[in-house]
Amino acid sequence: MIEINKFKSIINKGGLAASEATNQLVGSLLAGDKKKHPPVLWLGTNTCAGDSISFLNSLDPGYRAIITDLIDFRYNHFVMSAEGDMATGVLQDILAKFAGEYILIVEGTVPTRSNGLYCVLGQRSGEPYTALAAVRELGMAAGHVVAVGTCAAFGGPYAAQPNPSGGKSVQEVLNRKVINVPGCPVNPGWIVGTLAHLVWYGEPELDKYNRPTLFYGETIHNLCQRRHYFDSGIFASQPGEPWCMYKVGCKGPVTFADCPYRQWNGEHINWPVKANTPCIGCVSPEFPEHTMPFFEHLPDIHLPGITVNANRIGAVTGTLTALGIGSHLAVSIIKGRLPKTVKIGLAPSKPGLEVLQTTPVQVLVDSIKKKLKKKH
């Protein structure tokens, strides 16, 4: 551990940037007595690399401290020096030497069409090494498998209808436990925090979608700084207004994440609602399919006989916004299959919180059917 006097001398030393000294300090604090330093493989499958970029945006600790003192960052196509067979060789090397120890992080959906040829990560013996094969092979031998970002965790945008690549979540192609750290992109705090938990304390507590409850334990709506506007019925009527975004389509009531507290980027300076835009539910298993249209609220659907309260309206929002998506979804709604998070939103509140009366699902379904019949 770096001593405070030494730290001061580093800070005072001319020519050395303060951030560098801070990084050294953070680094040594991070390392502390925690000697573990597991190899981490970060596979980008069908991804936009947004989660890699977001990971690089981590502030405390910064990327340098993370790779120096928390993990042994072996493979990530965005930053690694090696390429070609040399890069693919890293994967094989880790598999041979660190089976059961390394952490596999997967970013992106895993396409399954044409035997996985819709995403090729490299080659082996001159043959395409598909993401599908890599995730299965490296996933089975990993100490932990982490699906980072909503694509890897739940399918995300690329697996949305009509899912041209046959994209699946990591869990759908891997017969073992996968820790899901969703977000589009993932917040650096969520993934770096999950990694620290894995390295220091082992597997974190997970919710029913295998998301760490540490980050995904409460709805955005319940943590929102603008909750009082909602309770007072003061709603923005368009993006850009500084009030509750609920009627502009905010999915905060059915979205489980700590965005209002954590916020985004470096100094945690902003997040969608603070920027006068709706939450689009990007950490949800249903994103984007069931959280679209993003700006749609559909307040004209009435539920006779139901007293409105916050939790109920949340559930209603999630369901009703699904209406606008198209016939393939409407059919599933008519069949009574509601988006998964809506069901959570309808579940009784946790002990310790005010228990509110929930909305009967059937009432919603009936009213949606009625609405659809009128439309056609």
Place this chain on the structure above:
Amino acid sequence: MKKITINPVTRANSPFMVEAVISQGKVVEARCSVQFFRGFELILRDRDPRDASYLTERVCGICSSAHGTAAAYALEDAAGVRPPHNGNVLRNLILGADLLQNHIRHFYLLSLPDYVRGPDMHPFVPGYSKDFRLAGRDNEAMLQNYYEALEMARLAHEMVALFGAKAPFPHSILAGGSTVAPTADVVLNFRSKLKKINDFIANRMIVDVHTLAEVYADYYTIGGRTADMLVFGIFPRDQDDRARYFSCGALLEGQVHQVNAQAINEDLSHAWYEHSTAANDGGIGAEKIPNNKGMLNEQTAPNREKKGAYSWVKAPRYNGRAVEGGPLARLWISGDYRHGVSTMDRIMARVLETQKVGQLMAGWLEELRPGEPVYKPFKVPHEAIGVGLTGAMRGPLGHWLRIEKGRIADYRIITPTAWNMSPRDAEGQPGPMEQSLLNTPVADENEPIEISRVVRSFDPCSACATHVIAPGKSLREFIISV
């Protein structure tokens, strides 16, 4: 003759593959192949047009603002609405900040490891061992700047978040304008971060690129090709978009021309797609769209098994020519930099553009008018067509939108990397990146770092590259707004 395969090419936004045939120490033939496909345009169909800004940002994690912007322009075009003054300036600032982020990250994180010897730790090792020419002191300084650049790129993304909600995937780029009021405290915060970045660019990045250009001067003669380039224009000067800070133009053999939308074509002879009527490996996306306006009525479908094809990228051509986009094209057409077309020229232009945009942004901050609106409400039209043209960090970006019954009936994205990394066309003409690789000397076939340097000078991004568009049709509905 020997064939080298680099698969994956790393330090790019999503991996891709390069195959090069080497004869007498030089590349005599090259193929660039994008190895993944998502089918974004098919996913966009039948959705709310307002959602396109957010959804298309998910095409690319490193230039998401560019897609958000193109989508916003396209819907504004379709709806016949203009953003308020502040909305335009704010969107320029968000996209500008994201461009700074991209260029700083590309230069230091993605490019420099080809020239600077990294520290002896993962993920810097393993790596190539040869042709690292920087003197120990310079190498060390640049390595320090590598880490400093990480901070600067993060800071640039904080600027995106200040006005944009978060980064990547900022929420405040919308048709109708933007959403965060430019109050004094936020403007001050943005200005302070911008100043730090501009100082870094002036004192480190510019210095580093000149050191690099001096030590690796031979790269002014490697990776060259004819000066054939395309720019769609970027950063509207006012809300009516009468002119842009980087002008729209086509460069053919070094001569600047006005862009003629009729000249844009796409060829799919060597891409893994079929016409809708042909066989494909599953038929998704093969459905025909009614041709009620004489537009883009043919559909293509992915077919990974197609004979003779080798990439998920189609081959867009301008006047039948393979044209490249990016900072070099933008600076060339705006007259700021016309030194040459090569690996080092592309790198140099990228750094100079970073400086130029950073300085422009300081001026844009002055244009903000606190208290005035940032967003203009509008109605999504029942039936309309809209086109949004801008530049992503790595080249021309176009979004094309057809609305029917208030929903997205058809959405097309023409990406920069499709231009830059395109495969051969029906005439056998290679794409710009493939052309640039020709004659590249390769000293050691086991460490073909020269190939990597040429390829990365394009800031390749296969994440954005793969898409679906009609073959053999000129996009005559394209509206070039400059």
